[in-house]
Amino acid sequence: MKNSMRIPLRHAAASAVALLLALLLCGLTTPAVAAPAPASGRYAALDAYIHERMKATHSPGLSYAVVGPNGPIHQRSWGYDGNGEPVTAQTPFLWGSVAKPIAASGVMALVQDGRLRLEDRVVAHLPHFRFGGADHASRVTVRHLLYQTAGIPESATFQITDCLGAGCPRPAERIGALDDIQPLGAPGTTYAYSSANYLILSAVAESITGIPFAEHLKEAVFEPAGMDGAIADRTTARERDLPPGHQLMWGVPTATAEEVDDHGAGYGYVGGDLEDLAAFASFQLRSGRTADGDTVLTPESVHLMREEGTLGPEGATTGYGLGWRVGGLPAPLDDAVWHTGATPGYSAMLFLLPKQNTAVVVQQNLHGLLHDEAVMEVGFGAARILADGEAPDDQPSSSAYHTTIWGITLLAAALLLTTVRSALLLRRPAAPTSVLRRTVLTALWCLAGALPWIALWQASAQMPVDRLMTWLPDAFITVCVAAVAGTTTAVLRLVLALRSTRARASRPERGHMAAH
Numbered sequence: 001m002k003n004s005m006r007i008p009l010r011h012a013a014a015s016a017v018a019l020l021l022a023l024l025l026c027g028l029t030t031p032a033v034a035a036p037a038p039a040s041g042r043y044a045a046l047d048a049y050i051h052e053r054m055k056a057t058h059s060p061g062l063s064y065a066v067v068g069p070n071g072p073i074h075q076r077s078w079g080y081d082g083n084g085e086p087v088t089a090q091t092p093f094l095w096g097s098v099a100k101p102i103a104a105s106g107v108m109a110l111v112q113d114g115r116l117r118l119e120d121r122v123v124a125h126l127p128h129f130r131f132g133g134a135d136h137a138s139r140v141t142v143r144h145l146l147y148q149t150a151g152i153p154e155s156a157t158f159q160i161t162d163c164l165g166a167g168c169p170r171p172a173e174r175i176g177a178l179d180d181i182q183p184l185g186a187p188g189t190t191y192a193y194s195s196a197n198y199l200i201l202s203a204v205a206e207s208i209t210g211i212p213f214a215e216h217l218k219e220a221v222f223e224p225a226g227m228d229g230a231i232a233d234r235t236t237a238r239e240r241d242l243p244p245g246h247q248l249m250w251g252v253p254t255a256t257a258e259e260v261d262d263h264g265a266g267y268g269y270v271g272g273d274l275e276d277l278a279a280f281a282s283f284q285l286r287s288g289r290t291a292d293g294d295t296v297l298t299p300e301s302v303h304l305m306r307e308e309g310t311l312g313p314e315g316a317t318t319g320y321g322l323g324w325r326v327g328g329l330p331a332p333l334d335d336a337v338w339h340t341g342a343t344p345g346y347s348a349m350l351f352l353l354p355k356q357n358t359a360v361v362v363q364q365n366l367h368g369l370l371h372d373e374a375v376m377e378v379g380f381g382a383a384r385i386l387a388d389g390e391a392p393d394d395q396p397s398s399s400a401y402h403t404t405i406w407g408i409t410l411l412a413a414a415l416l417l418t419t420v421r422s423a424l425l426l427r428r429p430a431a432p433t434s435v436l437r438r439t440v441l442t443a444l445w446c447l448a449g450a451l452p453w454i455a456l457w458q459a460s461a462q463m464p465v466d467r468l469m470t471w472l473p474d475a476f477i478t479v480c481v482a483a484v485a486g487t488t489t490a491v492l493r494l495v496l497a498l499r500s501t502r503a504r505a506s507r508p509e510r511g512h513m514a515a516h
Contacts, residue, residue, distance in 0.1 A: 042389050043074045046382055049391050050362070053378040054078060057398060059366040060246050060253045061087035062378070063274040066386060067281040067359040070291070075274060081365060082244030082255035082345075089274040092231060092240040093363040094260070095348035096341025099270035101305070102221055102280060103198055104146055104323025105288075106213070107205060108301045109220040115208050118143040122200065125207045129175060129200070132183035139187045142204060145197040146322040147309035151183035152194045158463035161195050161267060162344075162470060164259040166234070171203035171213070171263050189311055191318040195267035198323075202266030214265040222276075224296040225283035231271040234262045242271065245345020245365045248398075249474045250405060253366060256345045256473070268343055274363065277350065281359035284337075284352055306337050329380070332387040340376050342367040344470050349379025353387055360386050369471050371401035408455075408478045415448065415485035422492035426499075445493040449486030452479050 043066065054062050061079035065072040077087045085091075110116040122129050122140045131137050132151060144150040159181070160174040184190040202213040209216050214232035222230045231237050237260045244255040261269040283290075288297025297305075305322040319328040324337050337352040347367040352359045362379045373396040381392045456479055459468055468476045 042385065045389065045391065046074070046385050047076055049381055049385055050076070050378055051078065053381065053395070054364075056395065057366065057371070057374050057378070058248070058251075058253050059364045059375070059378075061091070061365045062362065063087055063089060063091060063093070064360065064362040064382065065089075065274055065278045065281075067278045067285070067361060069282055069285040069357065071282050072275075072278045073358070075278070077274065079365075082246060082258065085243070087365070090229075092229065092237075092242050092271055092273050093277075093348060093365060094231070094242070094245065094269065094271035094343045094346035095277065095363065096268045096343045096346065096367075097195065098277070098339050098341040098348045098350050099265060099268050100195075100198055100341070101284075101323040101339055101350075102217065102270055103201060103213075103266040104305060105297060106217045106220045107142070107146065107201055108297055108305065108322065110205060110208060112298060112301060116142060116204070118146070120204075122204060125204045126172060126175065126200075128172075131175070131178040131181065131200075133179075136183050136187070141187065142201070144187045145201050145204075147191070147318065148193050148197050148320050149188050149191050149309060149311065149318065150197055150200075151185050151187055151190055152178065152192060152196045153181065153184050154192055154194045155462055156181050157195045158467045159196070160199055161261065161264065162467055163261050163263070164257070164470065166262075168262050171199050171206060171266070174263075175200055175203060189313075191309070191311060191320065193320070198267035199264070202263065205266075212263065212265075214263075217265055217270070220296075221280075224290050224294070226279040226291055227272060227276040228279075229272050230276045231260070232265040232269070234260050237271075240272070243365070245343070245367065247345050247366070247368050247473060248371065248401065248405075250409065251402060258345070268341060271346070271348075274361070277348065277361045277363060281350055281352065281361050285357060285359060333380070333383055336383060336387075338383070340379060342372065342375075347372075347375050349376060349383075351379065351383035351386075353383065356387065358386065368401065370404055370475065371398040374398045374401075405475055405478065408452075408475060408482060411451070412478050412482035412485060415452075415482050415489055418445070418448075419485050419488045419492065422489055422496065425496055426492065439497075442493050442497040446490045449488075449490035452483035452486050455479050456483060 046066070050062065050064055059079065061081050063077040065075035067073065075089060077089055077091065079087050081087055081091050107116070111118060118141065120142050121138060122142065122145065123138050129137050131140065136151065140150045156178055159177045163169070178196065184192050205213050205216055212233070217232055221227070229240060231240055231242060237258065242258045244258040246253040247256050287299055288302045289295055306324055306326060308321050308326040309318045310316065311318060319326060325339055326337055327334050329336055335354055337354065338350060340349045341347065345367060346365055348363040350359065350361050360382050362382060364375065364378070367375055377396050384390065384392050463471070
């Protein structure tokens with residue numbers, strides 16, 4: 001699988017030093033966020049809350065709307081995109097896993113047409129599907145994939161997703177990477193959210209339609225729903241002139257690559273402007289009918305999609321329907337049908353509120369795994385205000401991100417300084433020291449040098465190294481710098497210890513020679 005990377009790994013150390021110095025010395029700042037236009041009542045509270053969350057998370061640009069069955073009721077756009085242009089309702093964003101209810105709608109269109117059944121075995125459409133071995137794979141159905149109950153662990157996601165750049169394999173060509181992964185349980189007995197389920201669904205759909213899943217979504221969902229500017233592949237991203245999203249780089253929002261997984265429409269690489277996301281929300285509020293009243297999804301399909309799955313044999317509910325998260329939130333959002341999503345540099349949220357027959361959609365050009373909760377909170381808070389008019393009391397902060405990134409940055413800086421000091425010590429005459437002191441100090445420096453490598457090893461067990469660079473660029477670069485500095489420090493300290501040992505051993509010999 002070919003993946004693009006913003007900064008080559010072999011230049012990680014140089015990139016980290018250059019970027020960190022640039023940030024510290026040049027004092028880069030986020031463009032000022034324009035003040036919201038006046039509003040009244042609940043919408044004024046929404047504007048004020050969302051605007052405040054933008055400032056709290058340093059989100060460069062945001063666009064949101066309150067939506068009814070006939071379209072947006074209230075909408076606002078603030079800030080700047082990755083090219084420095086003002087964000088408007090026509091600025092395109094990526095939506096991440098908000099793509100899943102869209103993908104599920106496309107799959108249900110095939111079910112309604114009689115071309116696919118929810119109980120179809122995946123191997124009937126993809127004979128080479130071997131996740132968990134032939135026996136397990138033979139029992140996985142389309143329904144299991146939609147409900148996220150096929151037994152695929154969350155960690156498998158990064159094995160077959162986020163293939164950025166040109167020349168990425170089609171979905172059917174990626175699923176072989178799942179063959180040796182241990183299932184969490186028999187199909188239908190365990191729930192685990194993994195985008196791998198929806199990449200497999202893309203492969204199933206393509207085996208039926210004979211066209212890329214992005215093209216199928218255009219025909220089955222985008223056009224009927226009125227999502228005229230929707231993005232689903234690299235071509236449409238170029239046509240819409242998708243600007244870069246932002247990730248925090250040592251606390252500063254920084255424009256990153258706007259690359260798209262060309263075959264990722266089924267699980268996360270769908271996007272568009274505010275009008276497109278609002279159009280999908282309105283389509284759902286109309287229960288799957290077009291603006292002209294034509295049926296795209298039947299009432300039965302819409303109901304089934306919003307019904308959470310159950311696990312056998314106990315019948316425990318999962319909180320996940322066919323592409324939708326169902327409830328699972330404190331009142332007044334306990335009956336909400338919703339989904340959030342993110343790609344590197346972008347995040348989006350969609351909440352359907354059945355009691356109000358309205359929805360709220362939010363899209364931002366900022367995201368990072370270490371501050372995901374803080375970034376996503378704006379959608380949950382906005383939905384709560386829309387549902388009962390009260391702003392949430394407790395707001396997540398980005399403290400976990402700042403603690404992590406500045407902690408490892410300090411470690412990297414300390415190891416760099418120690419490397420320099422160790423190199424300078426080599427220029428001085430060797431001084432004998434006690435064996436105990438020398439052994440303890442050398443062991444401690446070797447341990448300190450090993451810590452970054454341990455962190456990299458643990459992180460790479462969760463996702464491939466290139467995905468670490470994609471999703472955690474500043475943290476990954478800093479740990480790489482710390483690892484190089486730590487290794488150099490350990491080697492230099494071993495050399496110093498060896499010199500000290502030789503110096504200590506030579507002292508009695510010189511004294512003996514002087515006596516004669």
